[in-house]
Amino acid sequence: NNIEIEANGNLNLRSGKFVNVVRKTGIDSKFERKIQGYYFILDTQHIINNKEYISNIIATKPYSV
Secondary structure: OEEEEEEEOOOOOOOOOEEEEOOOOOOOOHHHHHHOEEEEEEEEEEEEOOOOEEEEEEEEOOOOO
């Protein structure tokens, strides 16, 4: 139940916090319902260069629906 997410840089995205994943795809399927929801952040890598700041996040669902 792990997921890897790349997001705009955000110092609040760090290990031990929760993040809510919402995908606006317009598709109603079992997969879409399962992938969305709250995740516990296990690891975060903050990447800053001269053009952008991004956060790579590895998170897990604390429960399965």
